[in-house]
Each structure stands twice: as structure tokens, then as C-alpha cells.
Amino acid sequence: MKTLSANAMVGGLFVGAFVIAACIGSVWTPYDPMALDMKARLAGPSTQHLLGADEFGRDVLSRLMLGASASGIVSLATVAIATVLGTALGSISGYLGGWTDRVLVAVTNALLAFPGILLALGLLAIFGANKYGIVLALGIAYTPSVARIVRGTVLSLREREFIDASRISGDSGLYTLLRHILPNCIAPLTVLTTSMFGWTLLSESALSFLGLGVPPPAPTWGNMLAAARPYLAQAAWLAIFPGLCISIVLLGINLLGDALRDRLDPKMRGMQ
């Protein structure tokens, strides 16, 4: 038990730092993240530019802070889309049963049968490589995972006495679903959305790194890394700091996710 709370604390600390940096970054940064300053081109970390400056003399710390808020918003929006769509599909599928269920399960399984990032890449080819394209593509790619968990929970509850009681007392199907079934999905969904936030953050950075994400000059951690690749020899810090940020936040989310899982849903231990 001791290690669990340590996990939660360290995880919470990292994620908390990310949230604070993102919030501050969306309203205030030490420098203008877009301002070019050729005198500071590829300047190393110093008291003026704490984390150095990039190939256009833009302050790395400022760009990291703005990037945190950009990545945070993209990830939140993605998780929101996947959760809403997945919960709707999963509960319809589990509650109605029959043919609707069979078709939805077949589609879910087929979508889960190939890597999420691949589906996202395919969808990006349609939606276009930008912020909205990413949110839609990743949101749809992660929907099946949510749908499967919600369906499982709904199925396990459908035949229980308190659901019968709700039906007998004359509640409509929708009311029963919203009032009695879905609240029971919150625990497993909390665990899943936590990890999903991490997957999205990682996928978004990966796509931006590939040049398929948020286009420059707007900073994200992924496209900052991509821009740093040619300057690796002269200015290693350009590649070090954004990657360090991604790793720390991901580590925080993973630790927090583990702690949450052990706490809320001991059955899911060891999965994924």
C-alpha cells in the first residue's frame, strides 16, 4: 500500500505541474512564444532564456508553456469526444442487445483489431493534418475502447434486481440507463480516460513530430522536437527539453493511472 500512495503522489505532482504550466501558458509566458529574435538564435540556456532559444531566437520555455496548453486542450477534446461517443454506443449496444448489439460489437472488434494510431493516420488523410483533424481522428480511433468497457459494465448490470426494480416502478429505459446504469460506469471510465489522456498526448506529439499534427509556427512539444532534429549537433537542448516534458507528463499520467486502477477497479489490474 505504501508504494501505491507514492505512485499517486508522484503522478499527481507531475500531472499537477503540467496542468499549472498549461494554465499559466495560455495567459502568460515570459516572452512572446512567436517573437523572432535573430540575436538570440540558437542561444543556450542562460538567465535570459532559461531553457535557451530556438533556430529563430524564440524562447524555448515560453514555447513549451504554450505547447503545454495546446497539447492539453487537444488531449482533453479528444478524450471528451471518445468518451461521449463511446459511452453512447456502448450503452446502446449493451442495453438494447440483439442485432444492434451484434453489429456494434462486430464493428468495435474490427476497429480494435488494428492499431489506434493507424486508424488515426487514415482518418487524418481525410480530415487534413491540423488541430481539428487530430482531435477528430484520435477521438474516433479511441471510441471503440470506451464502447467496449461501457458495454461490458451495462451487460453485467442489466439483469440485476435494482434495474428490474427501476423498470417495474415505471421508469423509461433511457431514465434507467442514465440514472442507474451509467453511474456504475464511472469508476472503470475514470481509469480508462486517465490512460487515454496519456495515449492522446503521446499520439498528438508523435503526429506533430511527423508533421501531421498542429502546423508550425504554433508550438507543440511534438513539432518543437521535429524542428530540433536538424540542430541536434549545435543545440541539443532544443531536443532535450520538449522530450523531457512529454516523458515527465506521461510518467505522471501512467503512475496516476496505475494508482487509480488499483484503487477503483482491482479487477483490471495487470491489463494493458
Place this chain on the structure above:
Amino acid sequence: MLRFILSRIGMAVPTVFLVAVVVFFLIRLVPGDPAALLLGDMASPESVAALRSDLGLDKNILTQFAIWLTNVFQGDLGTSITTKEPVAHLVIERFKVSAGIVLVAVALASLAAVPAGFIAALRQNSKLDLTLVSVAALLLSIPTFWLGLVILLIFGLKLGWLPVVGYVSVAEDPSRGLLYVLMPILTLFLHEIGVLLRMARASALEVLRLDYITHARAKGLPERTVLWRHVFPNAFAPTLTLIGLVLGNMLGGIAVVETVFTIPGLGRLLVDAIFGRDYPVIQGCLLFIAVIYVLVNLIVDLCYPLFDPRVKIT
């Protein structure tokens, strides 16, 4: 046994079919004339008209799908807009590059991570266990593209041991080719150790809790026999499934590593095709990777009874 094999193959067929449907409709969802999209901006009106009738665009959508599917089964995935090469050839050539790297990395990572995970589980909550688990959590959290850049920085630039840009095929020049794939393999290896170690540990812990282990110990079997006869075989099966998933996922995620190390693999082909709106190549890559993914999982499923006899019954 035959029924088991057939039923598993039967389960894979709808998935592959659905993937084909998705890939086919992908291009129909892009605004514009599919024939014009498939030929690119430079195509003449005559060739667009010719492709229109080849694809059956004047007929209904189901006929179009049937025509496309027939072509795919005959190995015809179309022609790349940018390089004018047949997509099937392009995809296979690039796949060889990616597959070599991925297979070596996953094999090495499994050899290192599975025993380490089992040992961690046996010594649960010991210092060794905590260390291994922490290392795994750390490795898992480092994105491959950054890990790759750091490895490139250390071995390529600071130490200067390995070439930073370019690629030489291992098949053409084994000794020089090897130098170019060492860093990507190391990157993927380190990352997958994190994933596999956690899984191996979790499945070993799961088995250690079960009654038949207690029973085996209670009837006086030496601990060594309990482990080799009862714990490891049962813990290995779920790990094997995960190794399959990891293999498949890597094909989807290898694009970033190939970008870091400028390796002309399948992932890079797909990403470049998305950049260049080279729709035949996009379709070909998606279809190919998805089919490989399903195949890998099918093979893992078929190997499953070798490690877990209970599966045969179900």
C-alpha cells in the same frame, strides 16, 4: 485441432473484410472525384476518364467495391501518384526494411523482459522488484521519437560511433547496413522492454495467486518444479498475446522512429503518402499493415494452445 484453427481463421476474416471496407470508403470520403484523386493533379482528362471506367465509377458503389476488392486479391493495389511505381511492390519493399528492425527489436526485448518480469513477480515488493518496475514505468513513459533523438545524440553525435543520416540496406552490404539499423533497434528494444516487463510480471503474479500453485506447493513439490512446471507455462500464454499486439502496434508506430533515423520503411512511406496526398499508397499501406496485424494476432492465437491447453476446449 483443425476446428480450432478454422474457427480462428473464420474470426479473422470479418476483421480483414471490415478493414477493406474502411480503406475503400476512406478515399470515397475525400471530397472530389476518386479517379482524379488517385491519378493526382497532373493527370490528363483522358486518363482520368479511363480510370473512371476501370474503377466502375459510373456504376453503383457496391459494384465499385467489388471491382476494387477483386483487384486487391489479384495483388493490384494501384499505382503511386508520385513515383508511378506499383503500390504493391513499393509496400513490400518498404515492409522488408521495417519488419527486420521490428522483429529483431521485439525478439531481443522479449528475451530480456519476460524473464525479468517473472523474476520481479517471484520477488514481489522486494528491492529488485521495485527497481525493475520503476525502470519499466520510466521506459514506458519515454516516447520512442525522443528516446531515438537522445540515442542519436549520444551514439551518433557525441561519441560518433554510428552514422547519423542515411540508410544502407543490410541485404546489400551487411556490415555497413547493420550500422544504420543498430540505433533504431536499440530505441524500440528499450521501449518495448517497458511494456513487456510489466505484462510478464502481471501475468506471473496472477498465476502465483491461483489455487493450483498453492496445491502444488502443499503436496510438497520442490519450488523449482512448481515454477517451471506450473507458473511459467501459464504465465507465458498471456505474455505471448501481448508480444503479438506489440509487434502489430510497432508497425503502426514505427513511422516516428523511421523519421528520426531517416530509414525508408513502411511507416515513413505512409506518412509521406499522407503529405503528398498519394491516395493509392495510403490505401495500400493501411490495408497491408492492418492485414499483417491481423495475421500476427492470428498466428499468436494459433500458437496459444501450445502453451495453454485449456484453450482447446473452448
